[in-house]
Amino acid sequence: MSDNDGKKTLGLRGGPRSGQVKQSFSHGRTKSVVVETKRKRVVVPKPSGKGAGGGGNPHLGDPSKRPAGISDAEMERRLRALQAAKANEAEEAARREKEEREREVERQRRREEAEAKEREQREIEEAARRKAEEEEKARVEAEEAKKRAAEERKSAPKKAAAADPAQPVPAQDAPARPGSAPRKGGDRPGNNRDDDRGGRNNRGGGKGDRRSGKLTVNQALTGGEGGRQRSLASMKRKQERMRQKAMGGAESREKVVRDVQVPETIVVQELANRMAERVADVVKALMKMGMMVTQNQSIDADTAELIIEEFGHKIVRVSDADVEDVIDTVDDKEEDLQPRPPVITIMGHVDHGKTSLLDAIRNAKVVAGEAGGITQHIGAYQVTTDSGTTLSFLDTPGHAAFTSMRARGAQVTDIVVLVVAADDAVMPQTIEAIAHAKAAGVPMIVAINKCDKPAADPMKVRTDLLQHEVIVEQMSGDVQDVEVSAHTGQGLDELLEAIALQSEILELKANPTRAASGAVIEAQLDVGRGPVATVLVQNGTLKQGDIFVVGEQWGKVRALVNDKGERVKEAGPSVPVEVLGLNGTPEAGDVLNVVDTEAQAREIAEYREQAAKDKRAAAGAATTLDQLLAKAKADENVSELPILVKADVQGSAEAIVQAMEKIGNDEVRVRVLHAGVGAITETDVGLAEASGSPVIGFNVRANASARNAANQKGVEIRYYSVIYDLVDDVKAAASGLLSAEIRENFIGYSEIKEVFKVSGVGKVAGCLVTEGVARRSAGVRLLRDNVVIHEGTLKTLKRFKDEVAEVQSGQECGMAFENYDDIRPGDVIEIFEREEIERKLD
CATH class of the missing domain: 3.40.50.300 (P-loop containing nucleotide triphosphate hydrolases)
Structure with missing residues (x-):
């Protein structure tokens, strides 16, 4: 096939086909448009025999009908891919069909389970309904028996009158017994007893016994779908009361006497719950005692005791401190003790x-x-x-x-x-x-x-x-x-x-098998590990995962680290370890005890924290108003140096606070606003700014935000690693608050010889300096008969007509006092200078 033929064939087969389409518009306008359509090439491989140009492969198509540029190998690869795709599609269809079958089986199983549950529910409801009907039938029969007895008692006079025909018989209506005659007209079907029950149960009124929808237990027992429905327990109590009434009166139930635990204060509702009495009855009893309280208010133990005795129960007084009774304090047996x-x-x-x-x-x-x-x-x-x-x-x-x-x-x-x-x-x-x-x-x-x-x-x-x-x-x-x-x-x-x-x-012996207890040697707040306590185990074995309470803190042992920095699983008696997992930093010296549950540990810690708060509040309140006023008056003359202390461990912080309390005297003292453990934070800087105090860090540093805040607010942060330097610096700073000592140095005496009146100046004394020197800047005292009658300053000091700074001994001068004119000849003027001497704390 020549090149021209190939081009002609390609052009005919692959080229577009053109044609004309006539378009119509409004108002009768038309337009012819030339369009071209392209035919989509579809490759359909046809199987051929050996004679086809596929090298004898029956899966290859006719080379003459194959698209140009595709070799036999490519054609064979495409056929394999097509066959693989068809196989995958068949596998996917089989898998989906299998999954669908499994889902259908699961749906069928669920339907069967739901039907079984529904059948079981229906059986329960039917049993409840039958039981209710039987109880109702028994109640009606009891009522009928009572009515028959009453009728027999009433019919006795009638029988006596019937024996005497002359005596008239009073006409009485015969009692209509249930089930004696069927209802007429539009009455509901069934006997009267069932109708009466249906009327009572059907609160909507006017409808029959037959219900629409599924019958539930509540509907079977309470009857009625609207309004408030009675519980099963309420129905049982009602049936019990009716049964006792039918048998000739209610039986008196025996009073249950309970031991009621009462703490120092208790809420009224909680007291009623512990006595198993109604809250309304307890509130009513309190009102009779003259206490107008609600169920959410607290009463003291004495009042609760009166209420408990009135209701016939026994009181058991308990204290809040009883929460610590869960801590194991049993005595160790001799055979359990081992050397430590x-x-x-x-x-x-x-x-x-x-x-x-x-x-x-x-x-x-x-x-x-x-x-x-x-x-x-x-x-x-x-x-x-x-x-x-x-x-x-x-x-x-x-x-x-x-x-x-x-x-x-x-x-x-x-x-x-x-x-x-x-x-x-x-x-x-x-x-x-x-x-x-x-x-x-x-x-x-x-x-x-x-x-x-x-x-x-x-x-x-x-x-x-x-x-x-x-x-x-x-x-x-x-x-x-x-x-x-x-x-x-x-x-x-x-x-x-x-x-x-x-x-x-x-x-030395200890029991390693009991619940662990130990003493906190040191505690600190580690940035990476949180609160860490160095604990010396004294009894038992402290294990990883134990729940413990230590002082006002509690926690769960997350890790134990020995003195070599190695993690261990447990620590026996006399073994010092670092304990991780506390919720807060305890005080050094606190006792660690292992308890059973987190709730116990939390309760004990909260009680101890509240007790510590109450103790501090009581210490602050244990003063009279006169004592507070006297203390405030005394504090007016005392200068304070406020400081904030942050240390790396609790013991160091306590030691620094104790050292600060010893610095000072009656005039100045150091006041520690806050002492804590851990790095210096932005909160510490804010407190220091508000109080105008420096922040002292002992083996700790300020974080980045605290440093920036301190630079912006002008708060001084000082770091120390040796307690000598810290105490010396604070003592020097406190010494700066001491008022300087004023010392007087006498520099001269002068005697008044004559007194002159000068217009615009007042009285001027003509003096002779008899000893020392007279200075303009010095202080003066006026002595009359060796008694000080005035102390002040000089208004003027003149030598002849000139104002001078000082006048030597043996010379005459003129002096005038500031705001004082009562001067006489013969008075002596004492001249002195004041000197300030800086004081230091010992």
Whole structure:
């Protein structure tokens, strides 16, 4: 086939076909339009034999009728794709048909279930209806029996009169008995009893017994579809009353006497519910007592007791504090007790080497992380000795500001290790530590530290301890003493042996199987982990997931972290752990107790919080009006330095507040507006701006929004990491509020020789300076017979006719007082200067 033939064939087969179409318009106008139509090419493969140009493949079409440009391979691929599509379509149709069958089966099953439920409901309704009919029939029969009895009593005189025909018989209507005669006309079908019942049940009136629609239980029992319907319980009570009435009167039911628990105050409705009495009856009884209350008002326990006794019940008084009874306080059995590690508290004066000694025992560098080389928090650590004995150590700060923290450490400890530096001997905080240990009633071991220094004198330490009734073994006492050196490691093994010996003597035991309880050593608000409490478990085993209450807070143990920073699943007795999962930051020293449910924990925490609020309110209200006025008058002369304190842990915040309370005197004092735990927030800055106070951060920083707010509002934020610097700076700031001391320096005397009257000036004294010097700027006093009669300032000081600043001794001058003219010859003028001296707080 030539190229021309190919073009001609393509043009004929694929080209458009043209034609003319006549269009008609309004008013008889027409127009012929030439249009072209294109024919859609349809490729239909036709099977052919071997003779077709498909290489013997029966699925290939005639090459002469195949579209141009399509090879045999392409044609075969298209046929395979078409066959695959048809197969997929067939599979999809089969799948849809299968799903439709399954859905039909499911619908049929649901229909059957619905029909079964409907049949069951109908049976229940039918049974209820039959029961109601039987009860109604019994009631009607009882009424008929009563009527027959009444008729027999009335018919007795009639029978007597019938025996005497002369006596007239009174005409009486015969009682119409139900079912005696059928109704006439348009009466409803059925006997009279059924009709009467139908009339009572049908509240709409005028309709028959037959109902439209499905009969429900309520309709069967109450009869009537409109209006208020009676409950099943109400119907049962009514039937019971009717049955008792038919049997000859109601039977008296026995009064149920209940034990009614009454707290300090109770709502009237709640009281009625606990007595199982009607609220209206309780309110009526209260009104008879002269109390006009509603069901939502509260009454006290005494009034509730009167009401309970009136209704015949017994009162059981309970207190709000009874919510804490759920805390397990059972006594441990001897067979349940197991040995526990001792808890050792390191105490002593600041910088005597307590943390360094513990560092040497733990073989870890703890002191390097403390700001200024002093301990700011209570640290809790566990140490395993070479002999395998486990010891729990509490490291308390030695600074005077941390007295309360040291006291807390002594309350939870078994043994106190008193660290005294051999080159410094007994110091003030050493004496405090001795007092805390004695108050806690725990044995003491004296560790004489820094024995490696040349100036060390251990014997002086032992001698000084005698003044405080601490007699060591070398002085014929019962207190163990060990000479140690944290720097060289001298005496550490002896110290551990002494601790182990003391713990064996104590025979420390605890029950690890009971509900856990422990003491909060420290608490803080961690930015990433929320409130975190360092807890020393004292009894039981604290496990992950336990619900607990601690002070005014509660929570669920989300995680436990030991002293090495590792997460653990549980912590037994004498094990210090960090507890995560609290809803708030507790106070250091609070007791942690595990309870059964969250509701109990929440209830106990809310009660404790309310009790604390009431206690604070009572403390504030326990003053008379005269006392308040006297306090306000006294406060007028006292200058205050307000500050806001934010610390990293609760113990540090308490220690700072206590240190601030000691700063000041009768004229000035430091007032802590707010002390909290955690980062400095925008709320703190707002409070500081309103009160004009600085914000002090101890080992915390302000967040970005707080910093921006402080810059905009001009609030000063000061950061500290050592408590010495914080106390010194606050003391210096408070000293600035002290009024300066005024000191007078006498500089001269002058005597009035003559008094002159000058127009426009007044009386002018002609004076002779007898001693010192007279200055214009100085203060003066007028003395007459050595009695001060005026104190003021000079209006003028002249030498001859010139105004001068000062006049020397032996010279004459003229003086005039400001607003004072009562001057006489012979008066003496005392001249003095005032000097302001800045004061500082001690």
